[in-house]
Amino acid sequence: MLRDALVLSLGYNATLVTLGAAILGCSAGIAGSFLYLRKNALISDAISHATLPGLGLAFMLASSLGFDGRSLIVLLVGAGFSAALGLMAVSWLTHMTRLEKDAAIGAVLSVFFGFGVVVLTIVQNNPSGSQAGLEGFLLGSTAGMLLNESFLILLTSLVAFALLVIFYRPITLVSFDEGYARSIGISVRLVDYLILAVALVVTVIGMKIVGLILIVALLIIPSVSARFWSDKAHRIVILSGIFGALSGYVGSAVSAVSLGLPTGPIIVLCSTAVFVVSFLFAPRRGILSSMIKSLRFEQTLHLAQGLLAIAQEQPIYEAKTLRILKRKGYLRRDSVPTQLGYARAQKTLLNERRWAYWINHHNGTQGPHTHQISTLIDIEQKLTPDQISLIDQGLANAQEGRLA
Amino acid sequence: MINDFIAFSLPPILIASFAALACALPGNFLILRKQALIGDAISHVVLPGIVLAFLVSGSISTVPMLLGAAAASLVAVVLIEVIKYFGRIEAGAAMGVVFTSMFALGVLILEQSETRNVHLDVEHVLFGNLESLIWLEADGWASLFTVSDLALLPPELFRMIGVFLVVALFILAFWRPLVLMTFDEYYARTLGIPTFLYGLALVVVTALAAVSAFDAVGSIIVIAMILCPPAAARLMTNSLVAQVWISMGIALASSVIGYIAAGHMPLWIGLSYTVSAAGMIATISGIFLGFAALFGQHRSRVT
Known part of the structure; x- marks a missing residue:
């Protein structure tokens, strides 16, 4: 019928x-x-x-x-x-x-x-x-x-x-x-x-x-x-x-x-x-996709914070962060960083320092917007190699200055 | 003549008046806070609540219906907020989605169940049954002073008086924070006034007035009384205190004139029937608003 x-x-x-x-x-x-x-x-x-x-x-x-x-x-x-x-x-x-x-x-x-x-x-x-x-x-x-x-x-x-x-x-x-x-x-x-x-x-x-x-x-x-x-x-x-x-x-x-x-x-x-x-x-504006998006964002944030902590040899207390780092293979089960974990942590720290330098010294329009978190954005994706090497030079000079 | 008036006209006039006053009071704040259509939304969403309450309880008594209506209003408020917040849809459109869907659901359940044979129908919710709220036991003026007769007045009257008192006490008790947050929400917040809670309380009080008025007077009066008297009063004065008093006067006048125009005037001009009192009361309040819009002292927008 x-x-x-x-x-x-x-x-x-x-x-x-x-x-x-x-x-x-x-x-x-x-x-x-x-x-x-x-x-x-x-x-x-x-x-x-x-x-x-x-x-x-x-x-x-x-x-x-x-x-x-x-x-x-x-x-x-x-x-x-x-x-x-x-x-x-x-x-x-x-x-x-x-x-x-x-x-x-x-x-x-x-x-x-x-x-x-x-x-x-x-x-x-x-x-x-x-x-x-x-x-x-x-x-x-x-x-x-x-x-x-x-x-x-x-x-x-x-x-x-x-x-x-x-x-x-x-x-x-x-x-x-x-x-x-x-x-x-x-x-x-x-x-x-x-x-x-x-x-x-x-x-x-x-x-x-x-x-x-x-x-x-x-x-x-x-x-x-x-x-x-x-x-x-x-x-x-x-x-x-x-x-x-x-x-x-x-x-x-x-x-x-x-x-x-x-x-x-x-x-x-x-x-x-x-x-x-x-x-x-x-897709995108629906509840389900928003939820997935925000979960994924939360994970990325935990990951970035955890890696920064590893790089700066600070202890990690947050259970969720530990869980995510272990699942990714950046931490051993007894919470000691793995080789891979150290490598990623160094990379995240470098990214963080480069952004900090860029935002302080160049005030670039290509930097993260105020509502974004610089740690989560790969600087090598956003800036040209020339700009990166400029930043690295600046960072190195600053390092020398501090040592001297 | 007088006996008939006291038995057949006085109770509905009083019920309509108290319902009108209870709705007009919060309306004064709602029209200033751009929440004028809350009454409209509530009047649509209560239908599924009332119908479900009837199906569950099996009777058309007041308490289950009020509970059903209140539950439905609550569901609607939550749904509207969820759509607004998670869907990033503006308030008006979110409200439109929720109240039409819930009303459609109510009509569907109503048509599918046996309730269509009882006096519960859509028209009842819309138009109320003001004319049937009579006081058969009344016997002239003396009844007004006889406790045993007064106890037999339609229970809707006592309910509306009670609700009016609750609404009036709320407005009186929280007058200052309500006024502050209506005119300057940010300033009110800096003073530490929990504006969100007061906003919610205002909506709840409005819903209370609306839901308890539906059963007796129908949703048309509710929507009209939340809006027309305060809107007319707003065009006549700049002072909120004066606006509230004027709006109460207009609400009262609309109810009395409207009921008499619907229930008595047709007979005076020789017709054999009366017309809908609820509709007439809404119409009269509209006429008040029309006059205020034409001649009100403060009708124009200050630019």
Whole structure:
């Protein structure tokens, strides 16, 4: 069954939903990564909560004008309008008053959502509205979705995706280097609006599938996951899109075959799974690799300190240092240095003295940075042979001077 | 008329008011410390805790639910810190990852278990059940002075009063260090104030207020009350003392006006139903904030 869903052979409607969720996830991932790079990730929370009053008001307005208030397109347009109002309110509060952005976001999302709930209770108490099914938008529901609704979602996700592709260059420029983008005449304001507009479109169509409370997840989690895999912004954007698409695709396929599982939470938890894997296992920035790196660093440090102690014939008390030196074969089991140990110790001491001389006398830019430890850096790898022999000469002169 | 008011409206108004006050008090510091969205995060993460507590205890009584919610908040705080510290991810994004994931988990467990048939559902957590907190035993004004009748008030009321007192005592007792570290954390540290501990305590107190308020009034009021009254007050004064008092006034006014606007006004204008009180209280606090942003004495950013 799951394979059927994954290869899209589970019926026309389910296929459309799965494709729609994948494209939605991709657009959300990309738009979200731009929000993340602009340090604006939580604005999506305000957008999504602010859709609620629009949903209810659109339903009431359409019904009172004699249209079918349940029509998805009517509801989504209404939701889009009120989300846009919410965005304007956030921007007004941040720019016109001294409130911080997070306070503005929180205030707008709670007030709009609260007002939305008031509108919902009015809708529910009207005879025409009791079957409106607006609560379905809180957590999303793909069950019983009409064919033309799936088409609408697919189409709109494609539009959002197309917008991101068309304006990829200006958006990425602004996201990575605002100053440079400004200097070549790109309007940062307009690009910011564009990013928010795409995020808004994604949120509004995502409401039907994932629900308005959880759509935030698709805008935030893929981009944070992508951050672990790369330091390059281009890759973050593309990876984030891939992660989002994967979550939407797998999540909706899983919930299509198992009736009890709600689509929205499953899609979100798929993206959470991607995040957990990234957090733990991503090379370089993942937890595991950081841990290995810090363990290795600790070992090197113990080794260097131990070798220096051997060279200067100082006793070593630290058990860990002794263990590492023995394992490397620099110490015998009774803690007497071996031949190899003496040789390495001399080398480490020389390295240390050369660096000390270089830093004192030449103040070279090639020296270790302040947060690095000179003992751990091989000077012969960093400086030219000429510089080394200069240092050695200096060291020898200093030695003579001290003897004289 | 009066009897009905005391039986059906007075308890929810009082509960909402104390919940609002308990949330607005720490909110004054949170909005200045750029931690405004903590209420939002807490309100999402408690869902799995509440649901699991229900599954374990098998009842919808208050104590297990509060414990579950508290445990979930704790898990969330730890997760956010771990992601921030080990993943080197900025606070907002780390929070976004954790609260959406935990909320999704909560919804999933809820939908998978039998709990969906009980009154525990997502909407309950979001909107609360303010309207159902009534005092049927009340019999006019006399009940307010009768101990045996007072004992039958909804237990949520006593809980919210207690929580409000705890929060207020915390703020009063630690006023000076809280103020110092809010405005100048480094200076506070040079004075030997353990700013990290106070910061943590502030979050814990906020969580206490939020978690105990959820059950009664829903998370919308919690988020709105942590933010809107203090934000509105901040636009009206430069003094923190004045800000705290104004914010409490606004919290109180929002609760009373909001409840009456939701529970009575629709009937006055001839409708046959009432609307969500929790939603209306949040809306009214938003209107206060809107006016403060338009006309507040100190609304503009000093540059």
